[in-house]
Amino acid sequence: MGDKPISFKDANGNFVSAADVWTEEKLEALFNTLNPNRKLRLEREAKQD
Structure with a gap:
C-alpha cells in the first residue's frame, strides 16, 4: 500500500486506503x-473551449 493513509474498511473488514x-x-x-x-x-x- 505504500504511503497511502489507511482510513476505511471494506465489506470484509480489511483496511483499505482512502x-x-x-x-x-x-x-x-x-x-x-x-x-x-x-x-x-x-x-x-x-x-467555451
Missing part, C-alpha cells in the same frame, strides 16, 4: 455537492 476508496467519480460528485456552482462553471468553461 485513495482506493475515493475514486475520481466519487470525488467529482462530492465536489459538485459541496459547491453546486462548480458544476455550472465547469459546464460553461467546456462550452
Whole structure:
C-alpha cells in the first residue's frame, strides 16, 4: 500500500486506503455537492473551449 493513509474498511473488514476508496467519480460528485456552482462553471468553461 505504500504511503497511502489507511482510513476505511471494506465489506470484509480489511483496511483499505482512502485513495482506493475515493475514486475520481466519487470525488467529482462530492465536489459538485459541496459547491453546486462548480458544476455550472465547469459546464460553461467546456462550452467555451
